[in-house]
Amino acid sequence: MSGIQGTPPRSTGEVGGRARGSGVQSIDRAVTILRCFGPRSPELGISEIARTTGLSTSTTHRLLASMQHNGLVRQVAERRYALGPLLVQLAGSGAFPASLRDAALQAMRELRDRSDETVGLHELLASNKRAVVDQAESHHALRRTYTELGEPIPLPHGAPGKAILAFVPWEVSAEVLGEPIEAVTPATITDPDELRAELERARADGFAMSFSERTPGIHTVAAPIFDNRARVVGCLSISGPEVRMPRARVETLSIDVKRAAWQVSEVLGATGEAVRRCREHAAPSSADR
Amino acid sequence: MSGIQGTPPRSTGEVGGRARGSGVQSIDRAVTILRCFGPRSPELGISEIARTTGLSTSTTHRLLASMQHNGLVRQVAERRYALGPLLVQLAGSGAFPASLRDAALQAMRELRDRSDETVGLHELLASNKRAVVDQAESHHALRRTYTELGEPIPLPHGAPGKAILAFVPWEVSAEVLGEPIEAVTPATITDPDELRAELERARADGFAMSFSERTPGIHTVAAPIFDNRARVVGCLSISGPEVRMPRARVETLSIDVKRAAWQVSEVLGATGEAVRRCREHAAPSSADR
DNA sequence: AGATGCTATCCCATATTACGGGAAAAACGA
DNA sequence: TCGTTTTTCCCGTAATATGGGATAGCATCT
Known part of the structure; x- marks a missing residue:
């Protein structure tokens, strides 16, 4: 700790504790410095950053100066730094996938190739319904095909709607659950309490399933996609005919859908912590209910 | 150009042509690499980046690997890189000024102290009107004071509205100009053609002036603020009583307002190029009119 | 007011870190 | 199939970034 020599050997790296070799x-x-802001x-302030990163103040100062010069941070006041305009610039530069479709394209293909079942991309609409915005079709002769692209669908119908509904802010889900649910198949969940329990489960598992709840003979797994503001x-x-989609397979596939959906979320800038917040806001804990 | 020696001295720096010493x-x-994306x-691809930045492919490769590791870029496909999730993450992390007010606070104070006249912050509403959302008051005994904070004001009235209207997409300004303009003072511009000419001038100069057009006895200069999506x-x-604000001073102050407004725009992530696009979209060139 | 930390900034000798060339490997195009 | 372009890896070199220390400016406590 004590500086005996003029210039002791530098520490071997390791700033934030992440693995070496990048x-x-x-x-x-x-x-690491950028990540300090939140x-x-x-x-x-400089020394505040130096302390949390474990860097020397000299180094921190020099890095910050350079970052400021480049717009990565800005000096909001004397001895006060904040994230810089470059970040918002780049984020808004149009170099990012403008639409959910663009962001999801690759993941959908991969998911389809892995499962060889039809993959659907669903978007939450302002009207608190969902719409299928894209699909990657299975190669099987017997396969699910979305014919209703863009059509608004009530959230309580089917796995995709449930996956979304489970992570929507609770004010919204309360509103949706307040209205009566039309039964579109014999398996449709119409009892609000039953649906509530289902959502609770989906929230815990990170995916939702449907067995002929919206379209007879079709089984589906779905996992939510989040954006950088931690919103679903x-x-x-993944949808397929019941013959190829027994419960066991649906559960297996859930792992893949979750991974793929998360991959898309990451592209959109979602973080683990953000999603945690989202989950909490979706389910007012038993404390305040 | 030819590599005579084993390791010739490195170039003295200077990648993108920017000044040295950061x-x-x-x-x-x-x-510089991040800026290549747009x-x-x-x-x-790597060599594409290497060419535009002037870096060697080795260096580019190493930098990119490190940047990918940190989430600054992501590999969208084999040999294909794109801006990474970290940028959107940070941009959406809530560490940025949430409101226009926050972003402008500092600039408003500075502008007020420099001119010692009342500085106003105006926001474009969805209703195609504007509202005064904040002010920094002059210290003079006789000074402009905004009493109508939050009140919607038609865009054709006064300098702030004109400054905004001049940079709004032309569909919007066409709509606003289509409706009759109420005269609130003898100086209000009510002739659409006259207003159109005025807007053209404001678009060219980057600021708008008003001499008692909305409130009798008050002269004002205003300059637009843009966001990272290049929208006004x-x-x-800056507003003051006519006795202290002859045309000459208004024109002098225009320089300061422009600078201050631009400073706020930069905080919001606006870029020069973005604003150019905005300007173009606001004025369909004589070609397509 | 005076004293005492704390913070930011600057400078410098040092050697660690990043550098660019070159070559191999892999993908691409014909 | 072969030639070309692009990516990846390795290595010796020195230029680059480093941390300590010193200075000066603030803020807080006594």
Whole structure:
């Protein structure tokens, strides 16, 4: 700890505790610094940053100066730094997938190829319904095909709707659950309490299932997609005929859908923590109910 | 050009042509790479990046690997890179000024202190009107004071409205200009053609003036504020009594308002190029009119 | 007011880190 | 199939970034 020599050997790296070997130290460190900023601490001083990152103040100062020069951070006041305009610039530059469709395209293909069942992309509409916005069709002769692209569908019908409904803010789900549910197949869940329990389960598992609830003979798994503001924006689903989709397979596939949906969420800038917040806001804990 | 020696001295720096001395080379270079991505080229290969930045492919490869590791870029396909999720994450993390007010606060104070006249912050509403959302008052005994905070005001009335109207998409301004304009003072511009000419001028100059057009005895300069999607979101204004605000001073102050408004725009992530696009979209060139 | 931390900034000798060339490997196009 | 372009890997080199220390500016406590 004590500086005996003029210049002791530098620490071998390791700033934030992440694994070694990413290549360029300065970039790691710069990102570590950027990560210090958050909703809880939108502004930071140099030594504050130095302490949380474990860097020396000299280094922190130099990095910050360079980052400021490049617009990664800005000096919001004397001895006060905040995230810089470059980030918002790039985020809004149009270089990002403008639509959910673009963001999901690749993941959908992969998911379809892995399962060889039809993959659906569903989007939450402002009207608190959902619409199928894209599909990647299975190659089987007998397969699910979405003919109703863009058509608004009530959230309580089918796995995709349930996957979305489970993560929507509770004010919204309360509103949706307040209205009577039309039975479109014999298996449709019409009892609000039963649906509530189903949603609770979906929230815990991170996916929802449907066995002929909306279309007779079709079984579906769906997992939600989040954006960078921690809101559900839609979901991915795998659908197929009941002959190929017994409960066991549906449950197996749930792992793949979840992974794929999460992959899309990441592209949209979602973070684990953000989703946690979302989950909490969707289910007012038993405390305040 | 020919590699005579084993390792010739490295170029003295200078990647993108920007001035020297920012401090940390790797950060400069990383940002230069990030800047390569844009609406025109959302995906790039390594050698493509190396060519546009002037870096060697080795260096580019190493930097990219590190940036990918940190989420600054992502590999969208084999040999295809795009901007990474970290950017959207940080941009949406809530560490940014949530409101126009927050973003403008500092600039407003500075502008007020420099001019010692009342500075107003105006926001474009969805209803195609504007509202005063904040003010920094002059210290003079005789000064402009906004009493109507939050009140919707038609865009054709006064300098702030004109500054906004001049940069709004032309569909919108066409709609606003289609309706009759109520005269609220003798100086109000009610002739659509006259207003159109005025807007054209404001678009060219980057600011708008008003001499008792909305409130008798008050002269105002205003300059627009843009966001990271290149949309006008509002404007800053300086207002004062006519005795202190002859045309000459108004014109002088226009420089300060413009600078301050631009400063706010930058905080919101606006870029020069984005604003150029905005300007073009606001004024369909004589070609297509 | 004076004293005492704390923070930001600057400078410098040092060697660690990142550099670019070159070559192999892999993908692409013909 | 072969030639070309692009990506990846390795390595010796020195340029680059590093951390310590010193200075000066603030804020808080006594």
